[in-house]
Amino acid sequence: MKNYFSSDFKLGVLGGGQLGRMLLTETQKLDIYTVILDGNSEAPCSQICNEFHQGDLLDFDTVYNFGKKVDLLTIEIENVNIDALDKLEKEGLTIYPKPSSLRIIQNKARQKHFYTDNNIPTAEFNHYAYLEELKHSYENDIIEFPFVWKSAQFGYDGTGVKVVRNYNDLQSLPDGECIAEKLIPFKNELAVIVARNTDGKVKTYPVVEMEFHPEANQVEYVICPARIDSQVAEKAREIALKVVSDLDFVGLLAVEMFQTVDDKILVNEVAPRTHNSGHYSIEASYTNQFEQHLRSILNLPLGNTESKLAGIMVNLVGTEGYTGDVHYENIEEILKIDGVTPHIYGKKTTKPFRKMGHVTIVNKDINEARKIAQQVKETIKVISK
Amino acid sequence: MKNYFSSDFKLGVLGGGQLGRMLLTETQKLDIYTVILDGNSEAPCSQICNEFHQGDLLDFDTVYNFGKKVDLLTIEIENVNIDALDKLEKEGLTIYPKPSSLRIIQNKARQKHFYTDNNIPTAEFNHYAYLEELKHSYENDIIEFPFVWKSAQFGYDGTGVKVVRNYNDLQSLPDGECIAEKLIPFKNELAVIVARNTDGKVKTYPVVEMEFHPEANQVEYVICPARIDSQVAEKAREIALKVVSDLDFVGLLAVEMFQTVDDKILVNEVAPRTHNSGHYSIEASYTNQFEQHLRSILNLPLGNTESKLAGIMVNLVGTEGYTGDVHYENIEEILKIDGVTPHIYGKKTTKPFRKMGHVTIVNKDINEARKIAQQVKETIKVISK
Structure with a gap:
């Protein structure tokens, strides 16, 4: 086995945001030398990785030259220059996830075609190269309100997704490649995190349940395990696999x-x-998702994905009406509650709905955890001063 | 409350070894700007703190000047220049633990006098300014073999402690202030970690049991909770308080x-x-000791000290006969076992009995955890290549 635990080995990560920051806790735990590229010189990872490079993740040369400095390359955000990854891979660099997977996932239209091509159940959709095509489609009664518009490229955290209910909504959409998806009446939004290492060994985390903020289209609570029928959970797990x-x-x-x-x-x-839906794992799981990511890309044995306790995550997002230097109001109040752990991502300025941190609640009793999560949500406020 | 969670606030830490490194995981989690002083430019904290300064922790000017850069000062090692801390405290810097506590603890003779002065049960001892005094004491039948010799200053990890069984042992002791302590026949070595914040609020972790390596006088296993009678545990807890x-x-x-x-x-x-006896808390406790340390010195509410699961820690120390660039043999083997988490401290070179990392084992069943701990101990080897 290659000696990852030596200073000769350099792990490169594209992106230095909060996911990179939580990954660094694990690379530090295993003493894996970690080099990070991010466009923002004040990114959450900038001061606490072994080496930080500032540069545009979408620029071919920047990503290519960064890749030349490392022994293994991974990502913490999928919006990166994949042409550069292809060239690096051809030249012998190991990159996980593979550029071919990233190319399918990065474009939401291509992702949807992948599902239908492989008989993976997904909502019906139409694919448009330009917004004008979508408008024609509406005018010719091929699609009807309401539908879900998704930008094909570079949506993140609810940007690039909109429920289109009327003509006004349609007019306000930005131009560009997109899909229109049938609006699905659903009981629950669920998520399953799957880890697969280079040997092909696979483990799944328990199915989680997500409660969304009605306006911001951002996850408000992630609940593990999901309070659903075990047959439904098993079906979700099989589809994810x-x-x-x-x-x-x-x-x-x-x-x-x-x-x-x-x-x-x-x-x-x-x-x-x-993923945000796996943050609960830091406190609740035997192996958290960040350690598991390292295990999978380094081809180490995958860790136990079971939970020690029920876990709920509350996202800490910027309160509406506040933009500026961030202040976490009442953080000391939530620290009084047993089983409550805040994670602050180190972003200097808050703005409405920006993800600034999260709080995990663990408890033997999931219903008790859910009550505490509500209390946490109502107590802590991310504002500016 | 002072806004610790802002980049205007700087936490200073004297010492940048493995304890500092694990503390950094928590300062990162809470986004507390952390500045570290250590004598070794390659100390485990050097690359992953916000600011690193190299300098001698025992030098007055170095410690004093470092203290002038920060808003709150703490330690990860007690062997620091306390005169400098006294001056900084007089000039208004907040330092926790307080220099007055550190002065008592730093010198083992003063520490022992403190116990007897306060009716805290401890083994009988004699105190000597020089080794010659101890030899006279033996020659005049005031003390007899076997006894435990302890250097008054700067013992760490079993250095500065020796069981003196015969005249040869006595002759090989180094000079300097020391104590001779009665050798106590004991069933168990126990430890209790107590957290106290500036408001005087107190929490204790469960009593743990320590198994020592017979030769190196280093802890081999820490077992939480200790497998002892609850009345004995309660007595231990009361004495610690x-x-x-x-x-x-x-x-x-x-x-x-x-x-x-x-x-x-x-x-x-x-x-x-x-402390080493609290490392299990990272995986096993609701609040790990490093987060709890921050909570106590920042006067935040103390966290729950109960355990999610039984936890056992195995120290990873350099194998005898190996000195040089470290290699962790069979680390991938122990990662196959559920509930096993290695922590590698990032020290470049190994030598016999040097603490290079630790491994935590968590399990619902403490006896099962103990079996796995043994297996881990017998599998992973810290060697050089």
């Missing part, structure tokens, strides 16, 4: 799904990396 | 104790910081 297998994926894949009113499971979208 | 109260201590105090053959509890020694 099929996605990973059909992609021939290496690394961590977070599969977001709808549980429809008639208990069908439809894949909504996937993320080829550690 | 008395030590903290009598010292008027702020921060984390690890109290090491003997359980004698007749179930008396005697204080062996204390450490005014996070």
Whole structure:
């Protein structure tokens, strides 16, 4: 086995945001030398990795030259220059997840075609090269309101997704390649994180349940395990495994799904990396998702994905009406509650709905955890001063 | 409350070894800007803190000037220049643990006098300014073999402690201030970590049991909870609380104790910081000792010290016969076992018995955990290549 635990080995990570920051805790635990590229010189990882490089993740030369400095390359965000990754891979660099997987996932239209091509259940959709094509489609009664518009490229955290209910909504959409998806009446939004190492060994985390903020289209609570029927959970798990297998994926894949009113499971979208829906694992799981990501890309044995306790995650997002130097109001109040752990991502300025941190609640009793999560949500406020 | 979670606030830490490294995981989690001083430019913290300064922790000017750069000062090792801390404190810097506590603890003779002055049970001892005095004491039949010799200053990890069984042992002792302590026949070595914040709020971690390596006088296994009678555990907890109260201590105090053959509890020694006997808490406790240390010195509410699961820690020390670039043999083998988490401290070179890392084992069943700990111990080897 290659000696990852030596200073001769350099792990490169594209992206230095909060996911990179939590990954660094694990590279530090295993003493893996970690080099990070991010466009922002004040990115959450900038001061605490072994080497930090500032540069545009979408620029061919920047990504290519960065790749030349490292022994293994991974990502914490999928919006990176994949042409550069292809060239690096051809020249012999090991990259996980594989550029071929990233190319399918990065474009939401291509991702949807992948599902239908592989008989993976997903909501019906139409694909348009330009917004004008979508408008024509509406005018010719091929699609009807309401539908879900998704930008094909570079949506993140609810940007690039909109429920289109009327003509006004349609007019306000930005131009560009997109899809229009059938609006699915669902009972629950679920997610399953699957880890697969280079040997093809696979483990799944328990199915989690996500409660969304009605306006911001951001996850408010992630609840592990999901309070659903075990047969539905098993179906979700099987579909997630099929996605990973059909992609021939290496690394961590977070599969977001709808549980429809008639208990069908439809894949909504996937993320080829550690994911917000797995943050609970730091406190609740035997092996957290960040350590598991390292285990999978370094081809180490995968860790136990079971939970020690029930876990709920509350996202800490910027309160509406505040932009500026961040202040975490009442953080000391939530620290009084047993089993409550805040994670602050180190972003200097807050703005409405920006992800600034998260709080994990663990408890033997999931209903008690859910009550505490509500209390946490109502107590701590991310504001500016 | 002072806004610790802002980049205007700087936490200073004296010492940048493995304890500092694990503390950094927690300062990163809470986004607390952390500045570290250590004598070694390649110390485990050097690359992953916000600011690293190289300098001698025992030099007055170095420590004083470092203290002038920070808003709150703490330690990860007690062997620091306390005169400089006194001056900084007089000039208004907040320092936890308080220099007055550190002065008592740093010198083992003063520490022992403190116990007897405060009716805290401890083994009988004699105090000598020079080794010659101890030899006279032996020659005049005031002390007899076997006894435990301890250097008054700067013992660490079993250095500065020796069981003196015969005249040869006596002759090989180094010169300097020391104590000779009665050798106690004990059933168990126990430890209790107590956290006390600046408001005087106190929490104790469960009593742990320590198994020592017979030759190196280093802890081999730490077992939480200790497999002892609950009345003995309660007695240990009460004595630990008395030590903290009598010292008027702020921060984390690890109290090491003997359980004698007749179930008396005697204080062996204390450490005014996070401690090897609390490393299990990262995986096993609701609040790990490093987060708890921050909570106590920042006067935040103390976290829950209960355990999620039984936890056992195995120290990873350099194997005898190997000195040089470190290699962790069979680390991938132990990663195959559920509930096993290695922590590698990032030291470049190994030597016999040097602490290079630790491994935590968590399990619902403490006996199962103990079996796995043995397996881990027998599998992983810290060698050089």
